[in-house]
Amino acid sequence: MGRLVFKRGYGTPETLHRKWKDVLVNHAFTPCLQYPYVSGKNTSDIALSLDALEALLDQRADVFVLVTSDSDFAYLCRKLSERGAVVFVVGDVKSPSALRKAAQEFFEWRAPQTVKQAAEPAPPPTAGPPRVLPPPKLVTPIATPKVAATGKKTPALLREAVRHLAATTKGGKVDGNALMRYLKKTHPGFTPKTYGHGGLMKMVKSDAGLRYAAGASGVWTVSLAG
Numbered sequence: 001m002g003r004l005v006f007k008r009g010y011g012t013p014e015t016l017h018r019k020w021k022d023v024l025v026n027h028a029f030t031p032c033l034q035y036p037y038v039s040g041k042n043t044s045d046i047a048l049s050l051d052a053l054e055a056l057l058d059q060r061a062d063v064f065v066l067v068t069s070d071s072d073f074a075y076l077c078r079k080l081s082e083r084g085a086v087v088f089v090v091g092d093v094k095s096p097s098a099l100r101k102a103a104q105e106f107f108e109w110r111a112p113q114t115v116k117q118a119a120e121p122a123p124p125p126t127a128g129p130p131r132v133l134p135p136p137k138l139v140t141p142i143a144t145p146k147v148a149a150t151g152k153k154t155p156a157l158l159r160e161a162v163r164h165l166a167a168t169t170k171g172g173k174v175d176g177n178a179l180m181r182y183l184k185k186t187h188p189g190f191t192p193k194t195y196g197h198g199g200l201m202k203m204v205k206s207d208a209g210l211r212y213a214a215g216a217s218g219v220w221t222v223s224l225a226g
Helices: 021-026 044-057 071-082 097-102 156-166 176-186 200-206
Strands: 008-011 030-033 063-067 086-092 105-109 210-214 220-224
Touching (some): 008 044, 030 044, 044 063, 044 071, 063 071, 086 097, 156 176, 156 210, 176 200, 176 220, 200 210
Parallel strands (some): 063 086, 086 105
Antiparallel strands (some): 210 220
16 A cells, blocks of 8 residues: 555554563554553544645645544544545444444454354254255455456456556556555545455556566666557
8 A cells, every 4th residue: 555654553552561562562653652641532533634634735744544433533534535535434333333334445354263262162063854055155255356266357447547647647657556545536445456456556567558666775667668
């Protein structure tokens, strides 16, 4: 989704120091400690929202990932989107519909199965004829196009996206991050893995009609060949 500009964790001393200290340190997050001015009031939400808007208006970031299940952030998602940013949200199964729909894409987080749950023995079989289990149902992600699992494919939408963006860029060169953001906006649920590619860069390189060019600091561009 692009280069990481900053990673921040917002919360009160009770949450950041007692519950999230080790996680923030191990994943190199910057703790943004907020002391409540009034007992029972949380100032973290406002601080997070203001910093996010400031980062967007200062042009330091244009892709945001919010890890929250609080519907209060739905308005922040909409404001960032109105300014042209791409917003992803990671929330639990109880996240309200308003928050899910306010983001370009919502990722549902589920608690991992504990060792105790995994070690529970299966119930003893009951008497009677053996049961014939139906074949398992394959779950297809929402809004993700269906593609055969055999072989790698390069969809026509990739070249169309490059042609559209190249019309407004200098020399017809399209930034790789901008291309991914455009594909996410125009085709919700888009991912190169659906077409058998490990990333967008590899998908671009596999298309003979596109020309890939590497830049400094991991930045790359793509243009139409010929």
